[in-house]
Amino acid sequence: MTVSKKIVLLSPPANTHRTPEECLGLEYLAAESIECGHKVDYVDAWMSEMNLKQVGKIILEKNPDVIGISPSMDSFQIVIDLVLFLRSNQYKGQIVFGGIYASFEAESLLAAIGSQIDGILTGEADETFQEFLRTGKICDVSGSIYQYQGRIIRNPRQKVSDNLDSLPLPLRETFSLVRKLKTPSHVMGSRGCRGNCSFCSVACYQQFSTEKRWRGRSPKNIVSELVDLSKKGEDMVKLIDDNFFGQRDDKQREKRFIQLLKDSGINMRFRLSLRVDDVEDDIIESFKQVGLFAVSLGVESFVQKKLNDFAKGVTVKQNIRALEILHKHDIYVQMGHIMFWPFTTMAEIEEELLFLEKFKWTVTKGICTKLFLADGTRITKRLYSEIGFKGKEGANNLYEIIDSKANNFYYALRSWTKEFSPLYEQVIDPVSSPKNVTQQMYESFYKLYMRLKEMDLEVAKRLIPYVSDPIKLQKTLEQLRKEFSESLVLIGNQTDHLYNQAGLSIGQCNTRI
Ligand code: B12
Numbered sequence: 001m002t003v004s005k006k007i008v009l010l011s012p013p014a015n016t017h018r019t020p021e022e023c024l025g026l027e028y029l030a031a032e033s034i035e036c037g038h039k040v041d042y043v044d045a046w047m048s049e050m051n052l053k054q055v056g057k058i059i060l061e062k063n064p065d066v067i068g069i070s071p072s073m074d075s076f077q078i079v080i081d082l083v084l085f086l087r088s089n090q091y092k093g094q095i096v097f098g099g100i101y102a103s104f105e106a107e108s109l110l111a112a113i114g115s116q117i118d119g120i121l122t123g124e125a126d127e128t129f130q131e132f133l134r135t136g137k138i139c140d141v142s143g144s145i146y147q148y149q150g151r152i153i154r155n156p157r158q159k160v161s162d163n164l165d166s167l168p169l170p171l172r173e174t175f176s177l178v179r180k181l182k183t184p185s186h187v188m189g190s191r192g193c194r195g196n197c198s199f200c201s202v203a204c205y206q207q208f209s210t211e212k213r214w215r216g217r218s219p220k221n222i223v224s225e226l227v228d229l230s231k232k233g234e235d236m237v238k239l240i241d242d243n244f245f246g247q248r249d250d251k252q253r254e255k256r257f258i259q260l261l262k263d264s265g266i267n268m269r270f271r272l273s274l275r276v277d278d279v280e281d282d283i284i285e286s287f288k289q290v291g292l293f294a295v296s297l298g299v300e301s302f303v304q305k306k307l308n309d310f311a312k313g314v315t316v317k318q319n320i321r322a323l324e325i326l327h328k329h330d331i332y333v334q335m336g337h338i339m340f341w342p343f344t345t346m347a348e349i350e351e352e353l354l355f356l357e358k359f360k361w362t363v364t365k366g367i368c369t370k371l372f373l374a375d376g377t378r379i380t381k382r383l384y385s386e387i388g389f390k391g392k393e394g395a396n397n398l399y400e401i402i403d404s405k406a407n408n409f410y411y412a413l414r415s416w417t418k419e420f421s422p423l424y425e426q427v428i429d430p431v432s433s434p435k436n437v438t439q440q441m442y443e444s445f446y447k448l449y450m451r452l453k454e455m456d457l458e459v460a461k462r463l464i465p466y467v468s469d470p471i472k473l474q475k476t477l478e479q480l481r482k483e484f485s486e487s488l489v490l491i492g493n494q495t496d497h498l499y500n501q502a503g504l505s506i507g508q509c510n511t512r513i
């Protein structure tokens with residue numbers, strides 16, 4: 001017989017200005033724990049804009065047997081401070097971490113507070129978290145990493161179920177907050193990705209739990225969740241899958257999904273992520289008919305050599321074709337694009353800029369995008385041995401660009417982008433998150449975003465002639481700042497106005513005890 005435990009599951013406050021979104025992973029664990037007879041208090045401190053003191057107080061009052069926390073890159077330090085606060089206030093229960101960040105950063109988390117927590121449950125924890133609640137001993141649970149007598153112990157990998165339909169639906173206790181913050185509800189249609197790009201954490205995160213690259217829920221199971229959400233009043237969802245189109249089965253799964261969604265009669269806008277080799281004219285058209293309005297698309301580069309280095313498994317031609325199809329169907333595209341990596345050259349930058357200009361209607365988080373080197377990925381391992389790193393910031397290993405002209409260009413562009421990054425984030429967030437605002441409001445934000453993008457492209461073009469001369473680069477930057485300052489103030493005012501009209505607010509940083 002299972003002993004019922006009192007659990008707090010916590011999505012911690014985060015040190016970021018982006019607007020908070022729900023933590024679906026914890027919502028699954030909450031539903032699974034309730035199903036197994038445990039009493040769960042679900043605390044989304046990020047969405048409720050709690051500060052650390054408030055979170056600490058709530059947890060101490062509840063005094064649960066187990067606390068499960070999902071730290072992120074932006075909450076790493078906060079979570080450490082919270083654990084120390086709880087322990088110094090005589091909290092004696094068990095504490096476990098899990099999720100992607102904790103799995104990859106297990107060693108640094110254990111180095112910081114290994115003696116204060118039970119440990120980390122890596123990878124998908126639908127079964128292992130229940131096992132931990134049952135046994136109470138992290139050393140008996142597969143896939144755990146913990147500290148024992150000062151040493152770090154890694155238990156062998158767990159086995160996860162391939163049948164995602166058997167999972168209970170996630171707990172939606174934060175639904176009213178989701179609606180208040182105007183973020184679409186998150187829905188998971190699959191886990192993993194059939195791609196295996198060298199820089200991607202998703203592909204290697206799967207390896208904590210399974211050999212399989214991709215596992216999908218059945219269309220029926222997904223649509224029944226969408227219908228449930230619609231009955232609650234939801235009209236926009238973000239399918240958080242990294243690759244909604246997982247299988248190579250002639251799109252049978254997707255076609256069935258479209259049919260069932262049509263039959264359900266619900267009215268739901270949605271956004272999903274896909275690979276460029278999944279983009280086909282007819283399927284995009286059918287998806288649009290049932291509510292698809294935006295996609296996140298991993299293009300990454302318009303230089304074939306870079307695509308090969310990133311193991312994207314696609315060609316520049318396929319990238320172009322996918323973008324053209326999506327544009328033809330008026331789908332907003334949030335395009336993953338990586339301008340800089342250690343081996344970037346000026347010739348490549350000029351090539352990329354030509355395509356960024358051609359596809360300037362895509363949404364990118366600025367144009368000064370640099371390859372993120374998370375631990376665990378193949379490219380991080382390769383570059384560590386080839387070039388070494390300068391240090392680490394969050395989950396990102398830091399490096400220089402080897403070509404000096406490309407490096408000068410990067411720093412100049414970064415200095416331009418950094419100065420306006422709060423404005424950038426404010427303008428882009430409703431478009432890229434996306435926010436659940438009217439289509440008309442979405443378009444207004446998009447237009448403002450386009451003005452920033454055009455400015456960026458212009459700045460890049462004007463900096464290029466001076467890449468071998470840092471002094472001239474600086475002077476040109478100053479001149480550009482002066483030239484664009486009035487327009488930026490105007491965009492800022494218009495953005496504030498739109499935020500007011502749409503009832504949106506900017507994320508707060510509530511990270512101090
Ligand atoms: C939705 C999402 C977000 C959302 C919501 C985050 C949240 N609160 O959960 C938003 C948009 C806010 C977001 C922001 C960011 N994200 Co994000 N995000 C995702 C995405 C697409 C899906 C996550 C998800 O819901 N998965 C579905 C659920 C069911 O799975 P899960 O979360 O993995 O949970 C399972 C296990 O991990 C585990 N688990 C999770 N938590 C816990 C806790 C405990 C105690 C235990 C035991 C187990 C456990 O059990 C769960 C069930 O099996 C992932 C990609 C991915 N596939 O994971 C990227 C991803 C996690 N994000 C990423 C990044 C980089 C970011 C940002 C830093 C981006 C940025 N530059 O701003 C920010 C960080 C901000 C923040 N504070 O989180 C990277 C992480 C890379 C890395 N190595 O760390 C990913 C992998 C995307 C990618 N392809 O690179 N993100």
Ligand code: SF4
Pocket residue numbers: 193194195196197200201202203242243275298
């Ligand atoms: S296609 Fe996207 S999600 Fe899949 S492995 Fe590549 S980068 Fe990761």
